[in-house]
Amino acid sequence: MKIAVFAAGAWGTALAVSAAARHSVSLWARDASQVQALAAQRENKRYLPGIPLPASLAICSDPVQDIPDLAAASDLTIIATPMAGLRQMLLLLRGHRGPVAWLCKGFEAPIDGAHGLMGHEIMAQLAPDLQAGVLSGPSFAQEVARGQPTALVAASAQSPVRDVLVSAFHSASLRVYASDDIPGVEIGGAVKNVLAIATGLCDGLQLGLNARAALITRGLAEMTRLGVALGARAETFMGLSGLGDLVLTATGDLSRNRQVGILLAQGQTLEQAVQSLGHVAEGVYSARTVLGRAQELGLEMPIASCVVSLLDGLCTPAQAVAVLMERQARHEAG
Numbered sequence: 001m002k003i004a005v006f007a008a009g010a011w012g013t014a015l016a017v018s019a020a021a022r023h024s025v026s027l028w029a030r031d032a033s034q035v036q037a038l039a040a041q042r043e044n045k046r047y048l049p050g051i052p053l054p055a056s057l058a059i060c061s062d063p064v065q066d067i068p069d070l071a072a073a074s075d076l077t078i079i080a081t082p083m084a085g086l087r088q089m090l091l092l093l094r095g096h097r098g099p100v101a102w103l104c105k106g107f108e109a110p111i112d113g114a115h116g117l118m119g120h121e122i123m124a125q126l127a128p129d130l131q132a133g134v135l136s137g138p139s140f141a142q143e144v145a146r147g148q149p150t151a152l153v154a155a156s157a158q159s160p161v162r163d164v165l166v167s168a169f170h171s172a173s174l175r176v177y178a179s180d181d182i183p184g185v186e187i188g189g190a191v192k193n194v195l196a197i198a199t200g201l202c203d204g205l206q207l208g209l210n211a212r213a214a215l216i217t218r219g220l221a222e223m224t225r226l227g228v229a230l231g232a233r234a235e236t237f238m239g240l241s242g243l244g245d246l247v248l249t250a251t252g253d254l255s256r257n258r259q260v261g262i263l264l265a266q267g268q269t270l271e272q273a274v275q276s277l278g279h280v281a282e283g284v285y286s287a288r289t290v291l292g293r294a295q296e297l298g299l300e301m302p303i304a305s306c307v308v309s310l311l312d313g314l315c316t317p318a319q320a321v322a323v324l325m326e327r328q329a330r331h332e333a334g
Contacts, residue, residue, distance in 0.1 A: 001168055002026075004074040006067065006089060008034060008059075010047040010279070011103050012080025014141035017048075018174055020057040027053075028060050028070065035061035047279070051145040067092045074098070076168050078135070082280045083108055087122055094127035099161045101133045101154070105189030106282035107289035115296065116289035118186040133161040134182060135169070136189045137240040138248035140255075147173040153240045154178050155185035177240065184236030187227040191304070192246040193257045193283030194290050195219035198303050199250035200261020201310070201317050215303065216250050222301045226290070229297045257283040264310060265317045287311055302327060 001023045005016045008029035016027040029035045038044060042053045053059075062070060071077040071093055079089045079102040086104055093100055107116035117125070123132055133156025144150050154165035154176050162178040170176040179185055198219065202211050223246065224237040236242055249255045260281050263273035274284060287308050294301040306320040315323070 001076060001164075002074040003076045003078060003168055004028060004070050005078045005080055006070075007080040007082075007085065008038060008044060008047070009080060009082070010044070010141035011139075011144075012078070013044045013048045013053075014051070014145035015078065015080065015103065015135075015169065016057055017051060017054060017145045018147070018171065019169055020054045022171065023168060024058075025056070026058040026060050026070070026074070028062070028067075030061065030064070032061050035059055048141060048145055051142070064088075064092070068096060071096050071098065071100070076101070076164055078103065080104075082106075083119075083282060083285070086119055087126065090123055090126050090130070094130060096130065099131045099133075099164045101135050101156070101161065101165055103135055104282075105136060105186070106193060106286040107190050107293075109285060110289065110292075115292050116286070118183070118190060120182045120186055131158055131161050132156065133158070133165065134185055134189075135165055135176075136185050136245065138244040140248070140252060142254060144174065149173055149175075151175040151177065151240055151244070153185055155182040155241070156180065157182060179236065179239070179241075181233050181236045183230055184227050184232030185241040187230060187232055188223060188237055188239075188242040188245055190282075190286050191219075191223040191226060191290055192242075192249050193281070194287045194304050194307050195223065195246060195283075196249040196255055196257035197261040197264075197281075197283045197287070197307050197311075198320075200255075200258035200263075201265045201307075201320065202261070203258075204262035204265025205317055205321065207321065212251070216246060219250070219303050220246060222294075222303055225299055226294050226297070226301065229299055230293070256281040260284060270311055270313070283307075284311060 003025045005012050006028045016025050039059045077100045083104040083106040110116045137152035154162050156162050166176045260273050291304045291308050309315045310320045
């Protein structure tokens with residue numbers, strides 16, 4: 001199988017490395033200097049240091065306008081840009097006839113005052129005829145690239161897309177499950193980043209493991225509430241892209257969103273925290289959209305609300321915790 005991976009960040013590179021053992025894979029990068037470095041060093045020193053690139057992995061950088069041609073020459077096209085780059089890629093690929101999947105998790109930044117969209121909503125707006133889906137789940141790039149055991153979910157409304165994603169990436173170290181609930185898989189991948197900031201804050205303040213467990217559990221309830229209201233199935237959030245990804249991102253030290261919360265708890269400003277990471281932490285950009293979409297639907301998301309207040313500088317870490325703890329008692333299922 002010929003696979004084209006567009007964008008050479010950590011996750012795109014890791015997936016390309018994993019698939020290159022079994023398929024013909026091309027890793028595309030927009031920046032010509034990055035391509036030169038990848039080809040010369042056979043390592044992505046900026047985004048995935050310490051992981052050698054297989055000799056079989058092709059590195060390429062063609063003009064953006066040639067992306068449709070590169071995709072057409074492949075059996076599967078993977079979009080590995082951050083969420084901010086997905087719209088442009090879907091625009092370029094809207095006439096493409098082969099299967100496409102994106103890896104990014106989150107909501108697009110609001111455009112012209114409208115609320116931010118998830119990947120499948122952008123596709124419905126720009127390229128409704130595209131055969132497309134999303135590959136998501138609890139996965140740190142470094143561990144996938146090292147061949148450590150990982151499970152993902154391939155979600156699409158179209159069974160051929162799910163089938164090709166399983167064929168492309170299922171291996172001895174990477175287990176890929178299929179789902180037709182693309183809204184649920186995308187909402188889980190977006191909201192867990194916001195909740196991971198809150199859990200990092202909890203751990204940074206050394207509130208204890210009881211507090212962490214409560215925060216993750218109530219966060220899962222918020223995620224499910226929003227997801228069902230947006231057309232997802234509740235059971236999806238008990239799977240890999242819901243509970244699985246939430247636990248990993250909220251508790252794993254490799255999580256950038258968790259690190260943002262820890263750094264804020266230590267007294268850093270949001271700007272300092274983001275700059276110190278050197279990589280995108282999607283929860284920082286998705287938090288306001290998550291809360292905004294919940295408010296449009298008349299839903300309460302108190303944890304997400306506290307994260308937004310903290311990111312906007314409207315409260316301190318200690319005040320955010322106090323707001324959550326002082327909420328009125330209620331039935332757990334509410």
